[in-house]
Amino acid sequence: MENSVMTDDNAAPAAAPTADRRNAPEASVKIDAENVNVHYGETHAIKDVSIGILDKTVTAFIGPSGCGKSTFLRCLNRMNDTIDICRVTGDILLDGHDIYDQQIDPVQLRARVGMVFQKPNPFPKSIYDNVSYGPRIHGLVNSKAELDEIVEKSLRRAAIWGEVKDRLDAPGTGLSGGQQQRLCIARAIATQPEVLLMDEPCSALDPIATAQVEDLINELRESYAVVIVTHSMQQAARVSQKTAFFHLGVMPEYDDTEKIFSSPSDKRTQDYITGRFG
Amino acid sequence: MTDISVDWASPAIADRVKKRHRADLWLKGGGMAALGFALLMLFILVASLVSTGADAFRQTHVTLDFDVSESRVSPDDIFKGNFRAIVNDAIEARFPEVTSRSDRRTLTGILSNGAQGAVRDAVFADPSLIGRSVTLTVPVSDPYDQLMKGLIKRDTPEANRRLKDNQIAWFDQLQAAGLVSKPINWALLSNADSRFPEIAGLKGALWGSFYALLVCFLISFPVGIAAAIYLEEFAPKNRLTDIIEININNLAAVPSVVFGLLALAVFIGWFGMPRSAPLVGGITLSLMTLPTIIIATRASLKGVPPSIREAALGVGASKHQVVLTHVLPLAMPGILTGTIIGLAQALGETAPLLLIGMNAFITSAPESLFQPATALPTQIFIWADSPERGFVSRTSAAILVLLTFLIAMNTLAVILRRRLERRW
Numbered sequence: 274m275e276n277s278v279m280t281d282d283n284a285a286p287a288a289a290p291t292a293d294r295r296n297a298p299e300a301s302v303k304i305d306a307e308n309v310n311v312h313y314g315e316t317h318a319i320k321d322v323s324i325g326i327l328d329k330t331v332t333a334f335i336g337p338s339g340c341g342k343s344t345f346l347r348c349l350n351r352m353n354d355t356i357d358i359c360r361v362t363g364d365i366l367l368d369g370h371d372i373y374d375q376q377i378d379p380v381q382l383r384a385r386v387g388m389v390f391q392k393p394n395p396f397p398k399s400i401y402d403n404v405s406y407g408p409r410i411h412g413l414v415n416s417k418a419e420l421d422e423i424v425e426k427s428l429r430r431a432a433i434w435g436e437v438k439d440r441l442d443a444p445g446t447g448l449s450g451g452q453q454q455r456l457c458i459a460r461a462i463a464t465q466p467e468v469l470l471m472d473e474p475c476s477a478l479d480p481i482a483t484a485q486v487e488d489l490i491n492e493l494r495e496s497y498a499v500v501i502v503t504h505s506m507q508q509a510a511r512v513s514q515k516t517a518f519f520h521l522g523v524m525p526e527y528d529d530t531e532k533i534f535s536s537p538s539d540k541r542t543q544d545y546i547t548g549r550f551g
Numbered sequence: 552m553t554d555i556s557v558d559w560a561s562p563a564i565a566d567r568v569k570k571r572h573r574a575d576l577w578l579k580g581g582g583m584a585a586l587g588f589a590l591l592m593l594f595i596l597v598a599s600l601v602s603t604g605a606d607a608f609r610q611t612h613v614t615l616d617f618d619v620s621e622s623r624v625s626p627d628d629i630f631k632g633n634f635r636a637i638v639n640d641a642i643e644a645r646f647p648e649v650t651s652r653s654d655r656r657t658l659t660g661i662l663s664n665g666a667q668g669a670v671r672d673a674v675f676a677d678p679s680l681i682g683r684s685v686t687l688t689v690p691v692s693d694p695y696d697q698l699m700k701g702l703i704k705r706d707t708p709e710a711n712r713r714l715k716d717n718q719i720a721w722f723d724q725l726q727a728a729g730l731v732s733k734p735i736n737w738a739l740l741s742n743a744d745s746r747f748p749e750i751a752g753l754k755g756a757l758w759g760s761f762y763a764l765l766v767c768f769l770i771s772f773p774v775g776i777a778a779a780i781y782l783e784e785f786a787p788k789n790r791l792t793d794i795i796e797i798n799i800n801n802l803a804a805v806p807s808v809v810f811g812l813l814a815l816a817v818f819i820g821w822f823g824m825p826r827s828a829p830l831v832g833g834i835t836l837s838l839m840t841l842p843t844i845i846i847a848t849r850a851s852l853k854g855v856p857p858s859i860r861e862a863a864l865g866v867g868a869s870k871h872q873v874v875l876t877h878v879l880p881l882a883m884p885g886i887l888t889g890t891i892i893g894l895a896q897a898l899g900e901t902a903p904l905l906l907i908g909m910n911a912f913i914t915s916a917p918e919s920l921f922q923p924a925t926a927l928p929t930q931i932f933i934w935a936d937s938p939e940r941g942f943v944s945r946t947s948a949a950i951l952v953l954l955t956f957l958i959a960m961n962t963l964a965v966i967l968r969r970r971l972e973r974r975w
Binding site: 303350352357381383384387388389390392394395396397406407410412457460461463464547548 | 586788856858859860862863864866867868869872877880881
C-alpha cells in the first residue's frame with residue numbers, strides 16, 4: 274500500500290550507527306517510570322509501562338497512531354492533569370522523587386520538564402515576550418538585564434538568535450513554521466528545564482525546517498534529557514540514542530536505537546519498523 | 552469490489568445532473584427571496600419612520616424683538632421676572648390692530664410656552680439685557696408649526712381646522728415680514744421632555760439611557776465574564792454545572808416584563824431604591840444582559856485554540872495565568888462583540904423600565920444615577936401615548952434616534968470583531 278514508507282524504513286537502520294556514535298557512555302537515569310497505567314474514563318490507554326529515561330540522551334517514542342506514546346509523554350510533565358477523566362497510576366520518579374506526589378506542584382514541575390508541541394504554538398505576543406514569559410512567571414530573574422540574557426541565551430541555544438535578534442519586538446506568530454517551532458523550543462528551555470519533552474515537533478514542518486530542528490535536538494542533548502515522540506522512524510533513527518516502541522498501550526521494547534532498528538527482539542517491533550503495519 | 556459500469560453520457564445521468572442544478576437554484580433563490588423580503592420590511596419600517604419623523608428635525612421659529620423692561624424683570628431677582636408678559640408684549644407689538652381681549656389671548660398663542668424660557672435664559676446669561684430690547688428667535692406653538700409643515704391644510708373648512716382664518720392670517724403676516732424660519736431642531740436633542748411638543752426633547756431620555764446602560768455595563772460585564780470563566784475553565788463537568796448552564800440559557804429567554812416585576816418587588820420594594828432611577832433601570836437591564844454576555848464569553852473562550860492553553864501550561868503557567876494572560880485576551884473580541892450586542896438589546900428594552908417607573912413625565916435631565924429619568928424607549932412610549940399632534944412626528948423622530956444608536960453600537964461590534972479577531 275504505502276510503498277514509499279516501506280523503502281524509507283528499510284533504509285533507516287543504516288542511518289542509526291551515526292547517531293549512536295555520539296552516544297554518551299556514562300548517562301544516568303533521569304526519569305524512572307514503574308508500572309504506569311493511564312485510564313481515560315473507561316479506556317485503558319497505557320498498560321504497565323516501565324521505562325528508565327537517561328539524562329543527556331535523546332529517547333524516541335515510536336509506534337502506530339493511538340498506541341499511547343503521546344499520552345505517556347504527557348504523563349511525564351503531568352499535562353494529563355488538565356483532562357478531567359484522565360487517571361494515572363504507578364510511579365514516575367524524576368531524580369528519584371515521585372512527580373505525582375502531593376507535595377509536587379505541577380506548575381513547577383512543568384518548568385523543570387519543558388514541553389514542545391506538535392503544532393508550533395507561540396503566544397500571539399512578541400518574540401521577546403514569548404521567551405521571557407516562563408522565566409518571569411517563575412521569578413527566575415531579578416532584573417531586566419538578566420531577563421535579556423536568558424532570552425538571548427535561549428534563542429541562541431534554539432539556533433534562532435541570528436534570525437530574530439533584530440526584531441525581538443515582532444510578533445512570534447509572524448515567523449515561519451520552522452522558526453516558530455524553534456522559538457517554542459527557546460521558550461521551553463528558557464525556564465532552565467532538566468528534561469525536554471517533544472511531541473512530534475517536526476510533523477508540521479517542511480524538510481529543511483525539520484533538519485534544523487533535528488540538529489538542534491542533537492545539541493540540546495548535551496544539556497538535557499530529551500524525549501521525542503515521532504511518527505517518522507528515520508527521524509527516530511537520526512536523532513535518538515534510545516528508542517521505546519509503543520503498541521496498543523503497552524511498550525513491548527525499549528533499547529538502544531541501533532538495536533531496535535537493526536535487530537529488534539520483539540516481533541511487533543520488527544513488524545512495525547519493517548512497515549508491516551502502522 | 553464489484554464492478555459497476557457507469558455510462559456517464561446516458562440521459563438518466565444527464566437528467567440527474569439537471570435536477571441537482573435545479574435544486575441548487577431553488578435553494579439559492581429561496582434564500583435570496585427571504586433576504587429580499589426581510590430587506591423590504593426593513594425598508595418599509597425605516598421609510599415610514601422617516602416620512603413621519605423627518606418633520607420633527609425642523610422646528611418653525613419666529614424672530615421677534617423682546618423688550619426686557621425693568622418693570623417686568625428686576626435685576627435683583629431675575630427668576631421672579633414676568634417673562635410671560637414680555638413675550639406677550641412682543642407679539643402684540645407686531646399686531647397693534649388686535650385689541651379685543653379674547654383675540655389678544657389667541658394671538659399670544661402663536662408663540663410657544665418655551666418662548667418665555669428662551670427669553671429668561673437669555674436674560675440669565677446676560678443680565679445687562681434688562682432695560683434693553685433683545686432680538687430672539689423662539690419656537691412657535693405646535694399648531695403653527697403644523698401649518699408651516701403643511702400638516703394643517705389651509706383648504707380644510709374653517710370649522711374643521713385647528714387654526715381659524717384670522718390665526719392663519721396673522722401667521723401669514725409674520726411670514727410676509729420675513730420673521731418666520733424653520734431651522735434644524737436641535738432642541739429635540741438638547742431639551743428635556745415637555746408637555747408642549749414644540750419644545751419637547753430627548754435630553755432626559757438620552758441621559759437616562761446612558762446612565763442605565765453604564766450601570767448595566769459595570770455590573771454585567773465583570774460579573775458575566777467572571778461567571779463564564781468559572782463555568783468554562785474551572786467548573787467540573789457534572790450535573791450541577793449542566794443545570795446551571797440550562798438555567799442561564801433559560802434566563803436569556805425570560806420575558807423582560809418579568810425582570811421588571813422582580814426589580815419592582817426587590818430593588819424598589821425591599822431595598823427601597825429610588826423609583827424611576829437609572830440606577831434601578833441599569834440593574835434590571837443587567838439581569839437581562841448577563842446571560843447574553845455569559846453565553847458570548849463562553850463561546851469565545853471555547854473558540855481560543857487549545858494549543859495556546861497547552862503552550863502556557865507547558866511553560867508552567869498556573870491556571871489563572873493561562874486564563875488571564877493568554878486565553879482571555881484572545882477571547883476579548885468575541886466577548887466585546889457579545890457585550891455590545893447585549894447592551895444594544897438593553898438599550899431598546901422597554902417593558903422592565905415601564906414597571907420601575909422610568910416612564911414618568913420628567914422635564915429635566917437626570918444629573919445622577921439616583922434622579923428620576925426616562926430612557927429612550929420609554930420616552931417613545933410616552934410620546935406615542937400623547938394626544939398632541941406634534942408628538943406624532945416626534946415619536947418617529949425619537950425612534951430614529953434610538954435606531955441610530957442601535958446601528959452605531961452594532962457597527963462598533965462588527966468593527967471591533969474585524970479589528971481584533973484572528974491575531975494568533
